Amino acid sequence: MEYSLHFGAVWASFDKLLSGLAIGLGLAVVAVAIGTVLGLLAAFASVGPYRLLRWAAAFYVSLIRNLPLLVLVLLAYFALPQAGITLDKYQSFAGALALYSGAYLTEVFRAGLISVPKGVIEAARAIGLTRLQTNVSVVAPIMLRNALPSLGNTFIGMFKDSSIAAAIAVPELTFEARKINVDTFRVIETWTVASGLYIAACVVIAALLRGLERRFPKF
Amino acid sequence: MSDKQHPLLAIRGLKKQFGATEVLKGVDLDLNKGDVVSIIGSSGSGKTTLLRCVNLLEEYQGGEIALDGETIGYRSGDGRRRRLSDRELSRQRAMTGMVFQSFNLFPHLTAAGNVMLGLRKVLKLPKAEARAIAENWLARVGLAARADHYPSQLSGGQQQRVAIARALAMNPKLVLLDEVTSALDPELVQEVLNTVKGIADDGATLLIVTHEMRFARDVSSRVVFMEQGRIAEDGPPAQIFGAPKNARLAEFLRTTRH
Known part of the structure; x- marks a missing residue:
C-alpha cells in the first residue's frame, strides 16, 4: 500500500495546533506554579522539626505519586462534582496537575534541601538569623541552585503531561491533533507536526532553564 | 577592667552529653572584656563542644552560661529548665560571633x-x-x-x-574561633593567624580553640587546657607552656611540640 505525504491538510489547521500548544503551556505554567508552592511547603515540612508536618508531607507525596496522572485527572473532573465541587475542565485539570507536580517537586526540593551544608546553616544561626530568616535568605537560594537541573526535568515532564488533558476534552495540542487526524486521515503528517511542536516547545523550555542556571553563581 | 563580680562570659558547671557519652563534665570558665583565651587539648576533650554551647548551637544538660550578666540559652523557673524561644536564642547568638573551622x-x-x-x-x-x-x-x-x-x-x-x-x-561582645586554621593549606595559615592577632590587638574579646601552640602562646592572655570534658589547667601562657603543673598537659605538650 502506498502512502504519499500531504502536509497541506495539516497546515490548513496549523493555527488550531498552535492554540492547542498555547493552552497546554498555559495549563502547565499555572499547574507548575501552584505545584512549586506546594512542593516548597511540603519539602520544608519534610525536613523540619515537626513530626505531624513530616507525616503530612510524606502522606501527600506517597498518595499522589502512586496514582497515575490520568486517574487523578478523571477523579478531579468526574468525581469531585459528585461531592459538590464543580470545576470546569481547565480548572480541574490544572488542579490535578498542580497536585501531581507538587508531589514530584517536593522530592526535587527535598533533595536540594538535604544538600545544603549543615555548617552554612549554623553560620547563619551564629550571626543571629532566626530559623525563618535562615530558611529564606540562606537555605532556599542554595537549595534552588542545587535543585535547578532536576527542576528543569520536572518542568518539561509536566508540560508534556498536559497532553493528558485531551482525555477530558481540553482543546490542547494532543486533543487538536486527534481532531485533525480524524477529520483529514493524515495520520503520519498530523502526529509528526504535533510531535515537532512538542519537541520545539521542550527545547525552548530547556534552553530557558539553562539560561537561568547560568545566571546563578557557581558553587 | 577586671570586674570579678561581672565577667563578660561566665560559665558555671557546664555539663553536656551526647546520648550516654558525657562530653563536658562540669566546666567553669570566666572571661573578662578584652581577654584572649585559648583552649588547647587533644581531640575529643570537649573544646569545640564548649564553644558551640557558648554560641547556643548545642543544647546542654546542666550548668549555666552568662554573657555580660545575662543568662543565655535557658530559662529556669519553678524548678524547671526550659530552652528559650528561637527568637530569644537568635538575639543572644547575635551577641557572640563565631568563626568555623x-x-x-x-x-x-x-x-x-x-x-x-x-x-x-x-x-x-x-x-x-x-x-x-x-x-x-x-x-x-x-x-x-x-x-x-x-x-x-x-x-x-x-x-x-x-x-x-x-x-x-x-x-559582637565575644568572638569564638573554632580551629580556624585547621582546614587550611600550610602556606595559608599565617595570613589567617595574623588577622586574628590584629583583632586581638584591637581589643576584641576572643575565645579560641586551636592546635597552633606557638600562636596560642603569642596571642593569648590566658591558656586553658581541657582534658576529658574538664578544665585541667588554666593559667598564663608562660605557666601553661613553660611550667605545666598537670601531668597530662605536660604529656600533651610533649606530643604536640614539633
Missing part, C-alpha cells in the same frame, strides 16, 4: 554579601550602611579588592578572612 561562607553571596547579611537581617541596617561596614571590615582583613567575589573564587585563607569579617562586623 570549615569557613561556612554563604556560597550564593559575595564576600560583601556574606558580611552584609547579618547587618541587614539581624541589625536591620539600611543597605548602604551595611555595605559601608562590610567594605570597611573586608579592608581590615585585607580583602577590599575581593568584596564582589564569590566564595568559590577565593582561596581558603581568603574565605576564612571573610568569615572573620562577617563575625566581627556584627560588633
Whole structure:
C-alpha cells in the first residue's frame, strides 16, 4: 500500500495546533506554579522539626505519586462534582496537575534541601538569623541552585503531561491533533507536526532553564 | 577592667552529653572584656563542644552560661529548665560571633554579601550602611579588592578572612574561633593567624580553640587546657607552656611540640 505525504491538510489547521500548544503551556505554567508552592511547603515540612508536618508531607507525596496522572485527572473532573465541587475542565485539570507536580517537586526540593551544608546553616544561626530568616535568605537560594537541573526535568515532564488533558476534552495540542487526524486521515503528517511542536516547545523550555542556571553563581 | 563580680562570659558547671557519652563534665570558665583565651587539648576533650554551647548551637544538660550578666540559652523557673524561644536564642547568638573551622561562607553571596547579611537581617541596617561596614571590615582583613567575589573564587585563607569579617562586623561582645586554621593549606595559615592577632590587638574579646601552640602562646592572655570534658589547667601562657603543673598537659605538650 502506498502512502504519499500531504502536509497541506495539516497546515490548513496549523493555527488550531498552535492554540492547542498555547493552552497546554498555559495549563502547565499555572499547574507548575501552584505545584512549586506546594512542593516548597511540603519539602520544608519534610525536613523540619515537626513530626505531624513530616507525616503530612510524606502522606501527600506517597498518595499522589502512586496514582497515575490520568486517574487523578478523571477523579478531579468526574468525581469531585459528585461531592459538590464543580470545576470546569481547565480548572480541574490544572488542579490535578498542580497536585501531581507538587508531589514530584517536593522530592526535587527535598533533595536540594538535604544538600545544603549543615555548617552554612549554623553560620547563619551564629550571626543571629532566626530559623525563618535562615530558611529564606540562606537555605532556599542554595537549595534552588542545587535543585535547578532536576527542576528543569520536572518542568518539561509536566508540560508534556498536559497532553493528558485531551482525555477530558481540553482543546490542547494532543486533543487538536486527534481532531485533525480524524477529520483529514493524515495520520503520519498530523502526529509528526504535533510531535515537532512538542519537541520545539521542550527545547525552548530547556534552553530557558539553562539560561537561568547560568545566571546563578557557581558553587 | 577586671570586674570579678561581672565577667563578660561566665560559665558555671557546664555539663553536656551526647546520648550516654558525657562530653563536658562540669566546666567553669570566666572571661573578662578584652581577654584572649585559648583552649588547647587533644581531640575529643570537649573544646569545640564548649564553644558551640557558648554560641547556643548545642543544647546542654546542666550548668549555666552568662554573657555580660545575662543568662543565655535557658530559662529556669519553678524548678524547671526550659530552652528559650528561637527568637530569644537568635538575639543572644547575635551577641557572640563565631568563626568555623570549615569557613561556612554563604556560597550564593559575595564576600560583601556574606558580611552584609547579618547587618541587614539581624541589625536591620539600611543597605548602604551595611555595605559601608562590610567594605570597611573586608579592608581590615585585607580583602577590599575581593568584596564582589564569590566564595568559590577565593582561596581558603581568603574565605576564612571573610568569615572573620562577617563575625566581627556584627560588633559582637565575644568572638569564638573554632580551629580556624585547621582546614587550611600550610602556606595559608599565617595570613589567617595574623588577622586574628590584629583583632586581638584591637581589643576584641576572643575565645579560641586551636592546635597552633606557638600562636596560642603569642596571642593569648590566658591558656586553658581541657582534658576529658574538664578544665585541667588554666593559667598564663608562660605557666601553661613553660611550667605545666598537670601531668597530662605536660604529656600533651610533649606530643604536640614539633
